[in-house]
Amino acid sequence: MDAASAVLDADQKDSRIFAKRKIPGRIDGVVAVAMSIDASELQLAEVSDHDGFFNNPIMLGAWL
Incomplete structure (x- = not known):
């Protein structure tokens, strides 16, 4: 049902x-x-x- 309601559109960018x-x-x-x-x-x-995790617990990993 979700897929039936969704359409792709383009924004200003x-x-x-x-x-x-x-x-x-x-x-x-x-x-x-x-x-x-x-x-x-x-x-x-x-x-x-x-140690980096415990110093900054919001950081879950480093993105490449």
């Missing part, structure tokens, strides 16, 4: 964004899947610095 086709429709699931696919393609650096 020509970036692709999801938009709703119908007002009562929901697109949360489609957006979550797209974000997880994008995140899975990122590579995390091999970090074994536990």
Whole structure:
């Protein structure tokens, strides 16, 4: 049902964004899947610095 309500649109900077086709429709699931696919393609650096984590607990890893 989420996929039936989602359409690709372009914003002012020509970036692709999801938009709703119908007002009562929901697109949360489609957006979550797209974000997880994008995140899975990122590579995390091999970090074994536990002191860095304890000094800055918000940091979960280093992005390359």
